[in-house]
Amino acid sequence: MDESLEIRNALEAGRLEEALKRYEEYHMGLLVKPLQSEVHLVVGEAYQNQGEVSRAIEAYNRFLRLGRRHSQTGEVNYRLGFIYSRILRDYSKAKRYLHAALRFHPVEAKRNEVEKELNAVNDYLERVFIPSEEDVDIGEAYAVIRQTEEQIDISQVGRLMAKARGVPLAEATGDLRRSRGILVEELEGSRAVGLARELQAVGIPVLVVKRKDLISLPKPQATTSADFDAGGLRFQVGQQVITRRWEDVFLVSGARVEMERRERIIEQGPRRYGMVGRLPVQYYDGKRVRYKSVKEREVVVDFFMLEPWSSYRLRQRHFNTTLARKRLGDKAPANFLSAVREILKFGHGLAMSKGMLLMGRKATSQEWREATFRSLQEFENHSWWLLQLEEYGAL
Structure with missing residues (x-):
């Protein structure tokens, strides 16, 4: 059977692994007959759907080398422009492919989509590209x-x-x-x-x-309880419960932070000796109170919200599961880190800091070094930086 037809039939039948294996064999020189240009297109789409971006780019570029005048040339250039713009953040290459997509794409509705993406890339380059x-x-x-x-x-x-x-x-x-x-x-x-x-x-x-x-850093509102599900987020702020949608979340930033607190220590006074009647006794001369500073690490999570621009802060020491228990009863998250895993589950696809991703798995102490801060101020500086990266498409 013709190799091109064999690969296409495997893809159409849902035998993705077999099709991609045959495609790789061709590029290792194990298959002799050249593949049809359409095969590179469908294989590139399969790789893109799997998230294998580099292989998708290779397949699409092979298509372009073979099919400059093909009816799908404009679409392939658009897909490459989209990958470089939205996934790889290489806006110079994205611009080149999107310009080519405008030249070759025959469908007017699709051309409007290409122009919208190109305008977004140009707007980004105008704002953040190093000027002269x-x-x-x-x-x-x-x-x-x-x-x-x-x-x-x-x-x-x-x-x-x-x-x-x-x-x-x-x-x-x-x-x-x-x-x-x-x-x-x-x-x-x-x-x-x-x-x-x-x-x-x-x-x-x-x-x-x-x-x-630069985006401003909003003052965080302290929360004592929170609950998360597919329908949205709920925060307990004082006596008020605030409900927000996942679509309102701009960024979630979390980390380990060294907090300093004053600890009250009661000490007994110096030992004294005396007599009660004819019996010798010893006693302590009152009690003395002193304070010492204690540093301890705790997890802090800040949610940055759109419309209105605001921030809600969860702190591990101050957190309880009151809101979750009202909704879920005994099935409520048992502790703070269990609640954080709910964020990762229902907030899939949101912009998040590295610290949030580390909380979702058993990270090593070496990995945590990059997401541990010596003060709340350091953590807020880090979050402020992440806000800029998310706004300008570099996160």
């Missing part, structure tokens, strides 16, 4: 933001930041250790562009955004 010095607005302050959380050479980056900001190296490196992603919050335009290019040159991808366009 001539393109920055005079008198406007800019922020420089890291796109990833990979380890960096503090001394090397610190020197670049000290030079751009005109501050001592010790101050620049200290700010860098505390920044958690927003490297410079306010810098003159040409200096921000120069710093961004130097950082890119040493392998640190960054965004350049106008300071006024």
